Amino acid sequence: MSTKIGTDPSTNSRGHATEQTIAAEHLAKTYGDRAALDGVTFAVPRGRIVGLVGRNGSGKTTLLRALQGLAAPTAGRATLFGVDGLALGEAELARLGVVHQESRFIPWMTGRAHLDFTRSFYPRWDAAREQRLVDAFELDLTQRTGTMSPGAVQKLAIVTAVCHRPEAILLDEPAASLDPPSREALYSTLFELLREDEPAIMISSHQLDDIERSVDWILCLEKGRVVRDEALDSLQERYARWRVLPTSDAPALPTEFREGWIRSAVIEPRGALLVVEGADDAREAFEARHSVTVDAQPLRLSEMFKVWTNGGAR
Amino acid sequence: MLITLERNSGVPVFRQICEQIRFQVAAGVLRAGTEIPSTRDLGERLGINPMTVSKAYALLEQEGVLERRPGLALMVRGAANGRAASAHREKQDELAQRELERLLRPAAIAARQLGVPAKDAIELFKRVLRAPGDEA
Numbered sequence: 001m002s003t004k005i006g007t008d009p010s011t012n013s014r015g016h017a018t019e020q021t022i023a024a025e026h027l028a029k030t031y032g033d034r035a036a037l038d039g040v041t042f043a044v045p046r047g048r049i050v051g052l053v054g055r056n057g058s059g060k061t062t063l064l065r066a067l068q069g070l071a072a073p074t075a076g077r078a079t080l081f082g083v084d085g086l087a088l089g090e091a092e093l094a095r096l097g098v099v100h101q102e103s104r105f106i107p108w109m110t111g112r113a114h115l116d117f118t119r120s121f122y123p124r125w126d127a128a129r130e131q132r133l134v135d136a137f138e139l140d141l142t143q144r145t146g147t148m149s150p151g152a153v154q155k156l157a158i159v160t161a162v163c164h165r166p167e168a169i170l171l172d173e174p175a176a177s178l179d180p181p182s183r184e185a186l187y188s189t190l191f192e193l194l195r196e197d198e199p200a201i202m203i204s205s206h207q208l209d210d211i212e213r214s215v216d217w218i219l220c221l222e223k224g225r226v227v228r229d230e231a232l233d234s235l236q237e238r239y240a241r242w243r244v245l246p247t248s249d250a251p252a253l254p255t256e257f258r259e260g261w262i263r264s265a266v267i268e269p270r271g272a273l274l275v276v277e278g279a280d281d282a283r284e285a286f287e288a289r290h291s292v293t294v295d296a297q298p299l300r301l302s303e304m305f306k307v308w309t310n311g312g313a314r
Numbered sequence: 315m316l317i318t319l320e321r322n323s324g325v326p327v328f329r330q331i332c333e334q335i336r337f338q339v340a341a342g343v344l345r346a347g348t349e350i351p352s353t354r355d356l357g358e359r360l361g362i363n364p365m366t367v368s369k370a371y372a373l374l375e376q377e378g379v380l381e382r383r384p385g386l387a388l389m390v391r392g393a394a395n396g397r398a399a400s401a402h403r404e405k406q407d408e409l410a411q412r413e414l415e416r417l418l419r420p421a422a423i424a425a426r427q428l429g430v431p432a433k434d435a436i437e438l439f440k441r442v443l444r445a446p447g448d449e450a
Contacts, residue, residue: 041342095354101317188361195354195364213321233326233369293426298324 002259012252019048020275021168021200022067027222029062036062038224039076044200046216049190051211051232052204054221061101061223064172066201066213068098069138080168094122096259097166097199099174103157107146111139111156115163120166128197130163136185150177162193169193175210182205187214212301220308229306232301239263239299239307240279244272250291259286263307275299280308315344315351319360327362333416339379340409341359346392346402357396378405394403 020043027040037059044050054060066078069085073151078085081092105114114240116310128288134141137155145153154177169190175183178193193199202219205211211218218235220228228235246253253270261282264275279286283294317334319327339342350356353371359365371388374380381391392402418439425435 047363049363191357191361191363195358209322216366233328233366236324236326237329241428248429293423295420295423295427300322300324 005123011110012282020044020082022050022080022202023082024063024076027063027073027078028075029059029066029071030074035204035224037070037073037221038067040221040224040226041076041121041217042226042229044202046200047194047198048217049203049215050217051215052202052219052221053206053208053211053305054204058221058309059224061172062224064170064202064204065249067170068096068303084275093117094164095167096122097161097163097164097169099154099157099169099171101172101176103153105145105153105156106179108144109150110144111141111152114145114156115141118171119163124165126163126165127163130159133159133163133189137182151179152180154178155182158189159275165197167197167199169199169201171201173204173206175205175207182216183210191212207276208302209300218301222309228304234299235304236298238278239304240276240296241299242272242274242276242279242283243295243297243305244274244290244292245295246270247293249290253292254290257290264310275303278305316358317356319362324328327366328370328373330365331360332373333413335370335374336377336379336399337407337413340406340413341407344390346390346399349387350389373424379409435436 015248022044025040026037027037029037040059040063052060052063062071063078065079066073067085069088069249072086080088080096083089083092083227106279111115115130115308119130121183133139137159139152139159143152145156154174158171158174161171175186178186185224191214203211203215212232216232218228218230218232219226244253253267253272256267257265257272257274259276259279259282260273261277261279263277266273280296283296286292287294315335315338317331319330321327330337334435335344335350344350350371351359353364353367356367360367375382376390378391380388384390392398392405393427421439422435430438
């Protein structure tokens with residue numbers, strides 16, 4: 001029995017070879033002289049759920065569009081199942097599920113009619129899953145989509161995107177118009193899909209608390225570049241918030257700390273709050289050097305995000 | 315098996331699972347030979363990726379808290395009687411001390427930051443031990 005911790009990079013839990021299901025290689029996309037994506041490289045194997053995070057205009061939607069072949073790369077590649085977005089054929093599209101930021105349905109058709117229309121294209125349509133999701137979302141399929149609330153439309157879009165048992169799922173801000181119980185239902189649906197079909201899932205969102213609760217990997221874009229591509233676990237283990245107080249024999253704190261692993265700092269004479277990265281082993285030496293005591297606390301994703309998107313903000 | 319997760323605590327979920335299983339083994343809630351739910355079942359119950367559960371189980375197996383016997387479900391290591399049973403009790407004691415130490419560490423840091431001398435802190439701990447439910 002292997003005692004190795006973590007995920008074996010060559011196979012996933014069911015021994016699927018980790019084909020790079022969702023991937024990009026040196027992907028660049030420029031609009032005029034504005035670079036929307038600049039040298040983006042990553043790979044998502046099946047069984048992983050990735051949170052795509054970044055500020056407005058960081059390139060998240062452009063990336064998701066390039067993967068589907070809706071935006072032509074200026075350079076590099078964006079691939080699904082190893083096939084470039086622009087070359088995706090029926091075979092690959094049948095294995096893909098997509099939820100767009102804003103879903104459009106034909107307004108005079110009912111939810112039921114839309115689902116029946118969609119399923120007619122997919123021999124693998126899972127009617128039991130459809131029923132489970134419609135129940136979980138409390139979706140009224142007799143309503144015409146034109147009269148549905150934005151939340152209901154979004155729910156319909158999610159059901160439409162996952163009942164053909166896709167192996168790759170892209171979701172662009174799927175939860176923006178959902179209330180908290182529906183967001184819960186969305187994320188538990190994604191976990192159910194992970195257990196049943198083990199797809200690769202990429203979900204973009206600004207709701208970092210939801211993302212933190214739900215994903216196991218973080219891909220963070222800032223100004224079109226990848227600033228973080230890492231397991232959430234490992235980020236949580238490396239980052240910490242330190243509450244730093246001077247020891248009783250030390251009159252005050254230094255006015256600045258120069259340690260390279262400090263990512264942000266608020267310093268007052270009698271106490272400081274630091275965000276540190278990978279500093280566990282340096283703590284004792286830090287305490288001795290500055291005559292301080294350190295209380296280390298876990299750091300939430302929303303706080304890490306500030307560090308990544310302000311260029312370190314020191 | 316009772317596991318509850320704090321999903322926005324900043325503590326990795328696999329660590330939370332490990333800590334709670336260790337605690338329950340140390341406290342005798344999970345006895346030697348108890349079968350542990352499959353990664354799929356626990357993943358479903360907690361609403362998390364089964365791979366996260368695998369990661370926790372792998373770590374506990376490596377620590378000798380859990381054991382996988384060929385053809386059987388993952389279970390709490392040790393046996394109900396014989397030499398394995400006394401080894402299990404030793405393991406339980408070791409785990410109990412380790413868990414308590416982990417839980418005391420934040421209190422120790424607070425004592426230092428508050429400037430409470432070690433002697434007084436120990437007296438306080440003794441008092442709390444005698445009546446853990448009483449507010450000061």
